Amino acid sequence: MGLEQVALRDVIPLRHEVLRPGLSIETCYFEGDEAQTTRHFAWVEAGQIVSVATVMTSPRQIDGEPISFQLRGMATDPRLSGKGIGSQFLQALHTELGSSWWCNAREVAVRFYERNGLIRVGEPFNLPRVGPHYVMVYKKTAGSE
Numbered sequence: 379m380g381l382e383q384v385a386l387r388d389v390i391p392l393r394h395e396v397l398r399p400g401l402s403i404e405t406c407y408f409e410g411d412e413a414q415t416t417r418h419f420a421w422v423e424a425g426q427i428v429s430v431a432t433v434m435t436s437p438r439q440i441d442g443e444p445i446s447f448q449l450r451g452m453a454t455d456p457r458l459s460g461k462g463i464g465s466q467f468l469q470a471l472h473t474e475l476g477s478s479w480w481c482n483a484r485e486v487a488v489r490f491y492e493r494n495g496l497i498r499v500g501e502p503f504n505l506p507r508v509g510p511h512y513v514m515v516y517k518k519t520a521g522s523e
């Protein structure tokens with residue numbers, strides 16, 4: 379059980395089922411998915427991928443601090459959601475990345491990210507087809523995981 383770096387094709391099934399249900403498979407591919415600096419991660423239990431997320435280089439200034447990485451496409455197998463898998467996965471990612479990162483969080487996921495050390499930045503904004511989002515950031519500080 380644990381964090382594994384995986385191929386793009388391995389994250390697509392959960393992205394499709396959880397994040398783009400009912401939409402074509404093409405909508406599951408993000409710009410930058412195949413960039414050399416992009417890394418796809420999975421949380422694996424008993425040989426099964428149960429949660430996925432992708433980390434891309436996507437620099438952004440937040441409160442005057444340059445943040446290089448963006449987390450995208452986080453999705454837990456809906457049959458297993460609410461059991462702490464996403465939280466374990468994020469804690470392992472904090473360690474693996476060893477640096478600050480940001481994400482666009484769906485409103486429903488804000489509390490989940492807050493419990494895992496992220497903070498909200500600014501006002502909500504709307505993403506077409508997906509709804510209200512907040513920019514959130516995990517700030518790596520000396521002594522943090």
Ligand SMILES: CC(C)(COP(=O)(O)OP(=O)(O)OC[C@H]1O[C@@H](n2cnc3c(N)ncnc32)[C@H](O)[C@@H]1OP(=O)(O)O)[C@@H](O)C(=O)NCCC(=O)NCCS
Pocket residue numbers: 396397429451452453454455458459460461462463464465466482483484486487489490493
């Ligand atoms: C958000 C998500 C990755 C969390 O994974 P998880 O394995 O369920 O995480 P945990 O069990 O550690 O935490 C569950 C928390 O996620 C929240 N959550 C958000 N969307 C959820 C969903 N569709 N189903 C269940 N819980 C959800 C729950 O409210 C819960 O928070 P709470 O304990 O404060 O009530 C997962 O629920 C998911 O894939 N949600 C749908 C897709 C999504 O919103 N992804 C984030 C895009 S920004």
